[in-house]
Amino acid sequence: MRLTTAQALVRFLSRQWSERDGVERRLIEGCLGIFGHGNVAGVGQALAEQGAGARSALPYYLARNEQAMVHTAVGYARAANRLSTFACTSSIGPGATNMVTGAALATINRIPVLLLPGDVFATRVSAPVLQELEDPRSYDVTVNDTLRPVSRFFDRINRPEQLPSALLAAMRVLTDPAETGAVTLALPQDVQAEAYDWPEALFRDRVWHVPRPVPEPAALARAVRAIESARRPLIVAGGGVKYSEACEELRHFAEKHGIPVGETQAGKGALPYDHPLAAGAVGHTGTAAANALAREADLVIGIGTRYTDFTTASRTLFGGARFLNINVAAFDAAKHAGETLVADVKEALFALDAAVGRTVGAPAWRADPEWSARAARLAGELREEIARAASGRELTQPVLLGVVNDALNDLPDGGVVVNAAGSMPGDLHRLWRPGDPDQYQVEYGYSCMGYEVAGGLGVKLARPDREVVVLVGDGSYLMMAQEIATAVQEGVKLVVVLVDNHGFASIGGLSESVGARRLGTAYRLRGDSGELDGGPLPVDLAVNAASLGADVLTARDPDGLRAALAKALAARTTTVVYVEPVPAEGPPAQAWWDVPVAEVSRLPETRAARERYEERKRDQRPYL
Numbered sequence: 001m002r003l004t005t006a007q008a009l010v011r012f013l014s015r016q017w018s019e020r021d022g023v024e025r026r027l028i029e030g031c032l033g034i035f036g037h038g039n040v041a042g043v044g045q046a047l048a049e050q051g052a053g054a055r056s057a058l059p060y061y062l063a064r065n066e067q068a069m070v071h072t073a074v075g076y077a078r079a080a081n082r083l084s085t086f087a088c089t090s091s092i093g094p095g096a097t098n099m100v101t102g103a104a105l106a107t108i109n110r111i112p113v114l115l116l117p118g119d120v121f122a123t124r125v126s127a128p129v130l131q132e133l134e135d136p137r138s139y140d141v142t143v144n145d146t147l148r149p150v151s152r153f154f155d156r157i158n159r160p161e162q163l164p165s166a167l168l169a170a171m172r173v174l175t176d177p178a179e180t181g182a183v184t185l186a187l188p189q190d191v192q193a194e195a196y197d198w199p200e201a202l203f204r205d206r207v208w209h210v211p212r213p214v215p216e217p218a219a220l221a222r223a224v225r226a227i228e229s230a231r232r233p234l235i236v237a238g239g240g241v242k243y244s245e246a247c248e249e250l251r252h253f254a255e256k257h258g259i260p261v262g263e264t265q266a267g268k269g270a271l272p273y274d275h276p277l278a279a280g281a282v283g284h285t286g287t288a289a290a291n292a293l294a295r296e297a298d299l300v301i302g303i304g305t306r307y308t309d310f311t312t313a314s315r316t317l318f319g320g321a322r323f324l325n326i327n328v329a330a331f332d333a334a335k336h337a338g339e340t341l342v343a344d345v346k347e348a349l350f351a352l353d354a355a356v357g358r359t360v361g362a363p364a365w366r367a368d369p370e371w372s373a374r375a376a377r378l379a380g381e382l383r384e385e386i387a388r389a390a391s392g393r394e395l396t397q398p399v400l401l402g403v404v405n406d407a408l409n410d411l412p413d414g415g416v417v418v419n420a421a422g423s424m425p426g427d428l429h430r431l432w433r434p435g436d437p438d439q440y441q442v443e444y445g446y447s448c449m450g451y452e453v454a455g456g457l458g459v460k461l462a463r464p465d466r467e468v469v470v471l472v473g474d475g476s477y478l479m480m481a482q483e484i485a486t487a488v489q490e491g492v493k494l495v496v497v498l499v500d501n502h503g504f505a506s507i508g509g510l511s512e513s514v515g516a517r518r519l520g521t522a523y524r525l526r527g528d529s530g531e532l533d534g535g536p537l538p539v540d541l542a543v544n545a546a547s548l549g550a551d552v553l554t555a556r557d558p559d560g561l562r563a564a565l566a567k568a569l570a571a572r573t574t575t576v577v578y579v580e581p582v583p584a585e586g587p588p589a590q591a592w593w594d595v596p597v598a599e600v601s602r603l604p605e606t607r608a609a610r611e612r613y614e615e616r617k618r619d620q621r622p623y624l
């Protein structure tokens with residue numbers, strides 16, 4: 001078939017499917033894009049020619065910012081448990097480099113997205129073209145090379161003939177649970193428009209089987225021995241549990257053996273929050289319950305977790321525990337010198353279920369009954385503590401989150417909550433009571449300000465059956481609120497709760513604790529002193545949201561918020577609920593986080609912070 005490279009690309013993408021457990025779905029649901037001279041005549045023309053409407057094989061969505069469109073693709077793919085995603089087409093130059101942050105976010109969170117940045121002429125006949133970076137050492141370098149370290153697969157299509165093998169490699173990485181992340185095919189603008197004779201076979205429907213690798217028998221035997229020799233095991237459930245759709249298996253395994261479960265941000269909701277073995281959030285933003293268990297456990301069973309510093313409290317949390325790591329990615333399984341079980345989480349739990357406690361002659365294995373009973377007591381106290389934190393007459397942030405949580409848990413569909421950066425993720429991790437595993441969608445791998453609205457749009461595209469509530473701080477809103485306009489354009493309804501505390505509550509607190517005097521963390525006018533300590537900014541974010549096409553409601557107290565949320569959830573159009581919460585001290589952190597403090601300073605508060613830092617630093621153990 002004689003087609004341009006871009007036409008062949010679009011035709012190919014519209015015929016790719018993923019399959020897991022016998023269920024097939026489109027692998028590339030659609031194409032988000034912003035056009036410029038680097039893609040309008042190539043990918044843009046190809047999309048237009050194939051028919052890019054909502055009912056076409058590869059629908060096109062106009063976004064407002066290239067970083068945001070990658071966030072939208074991530075929100076979609078994550079809510080689809082990584083079985084489907086979006087392509088993102090950009091022009092060359094700034095359009096392409098705007099995607100770097102989104103790509104890093106996708107790769108760090110292990111979420112598949114397909115990026116199609118335009119690139120400068122392969123022939124170089126017109127070089128340097130508008131927006132081309134010239135590297136005096138080599139004409140082979142373009143700004144798109146910044147996407148290499150943040151992509152799990154990167155290729156530049158300098159000849160049409162290179163496209164088929166690059167596409168096959170790209171689809172393989174997108175659908176490989178161990179390798180997935182951002183996949184980038186850089187497309188020189190002349191090659192996009194160049195015609196070539198393609199074999200028809202390239203455009204046949206192709207199904208990509210998403211594997212569930214089973215554990216190796218010897219590794220399974222070692223894992224069983226590790227579990228059976230433990231008395232005080234603790235499961236740390238990460239995002240891998242949810243992506244593998246193994247929450248039921250996790251519950252069954254924990255119950256059968258009396259093992260308490262702590263959850264990371266990505267794993268939150270894996271176990272019902274009111275389960276007697278649910279110790280809640282673990283780590284720096286963890287609960288007293290989970291962290292107490294973590295300090296005393298003799299075996300940590302990490303399931304689908306990357307063990308970030310928030311989970312390990314910068315390697316201060318897990319006492320003398322050994323590690324057993326169940327992960328589809330060998331890279332993660334090998335962390336902390338653990339016993340490794342490289343497998344899909346569901347398959348691993350299935351295999352362990354058949355093997356643990358079945359050693360001939362041995363009684364069915366369970367954790368020390370006192371340990372399980374203690375976990376149940378702590379879980380009970382945790383539920384009371386969470387209920388206390390969320391109650392109150394003043395609209396503090398914990399109360400606000402409690403009101404939103406109740407509103408979602410009252411919905412028949414359970415809703416989804418989306419958040420990423422600021423002071424809310426910590427409060428959400430500790431306090432949120434997920435109605436089900438799909439409800440909690442907090443991006444905390446990259447914790448990227450600006451993910452919230454754009455990511456929420458993607459979540460809603462994946463889950464039109466659910467109400468999607470985006471929680472966004474004023475700082476994050478000011479970085480990237482423009483996708484409200486895209487939601488309005490698409491008739492995709494979001495509820496955005498805009499939490500305006502006039503600056504960076506999170507970094508303000510952190511700044512004070514490290515002796516940095518809260519510099520640059522409150523939004524104030526430049527005052528007479530020359531510092532940013534003047535009056536409040538005359539910035540009205542509620543009016544801003546209305547100007548983007550959203551309906552806007554304002555809430556001043558818990559009852560007002562309940563009423564506004566009820567209205568917003570019942571509405572058909574995107575609605576922003578604007579709230580200025582009452583400032584309140586958050587609960588004290590139950591575990592440390594390593595943020596190095598200045599070793600020398602003239603400021604007394606910095607010296608005091610350094611003393612505290614050095615004391616805590618002594619607890620840090622490498623685990624290996």
Ligand SMILES: Cc1ncc(C[n+]2csc(CCOP(=O)(O)OP(=O)(O)O)c2C)c(N)n1
Binds near residue numbers: 421422423448504506
């Ligand atoms: C893109 C990006 N830049 C900087 C940071 C560092 N950072 C983390 S939270 C935060 C402030 C967030 O402010 P806001 O959204 O208002 O939330 P609040 O802390 O007030 O709850 C900053 C600057 C980040 N996470 N992401």
Ligand SMILES: [Mg+2]
Binds near residue numbers: 422
């Ligand atoms: Mg703020």
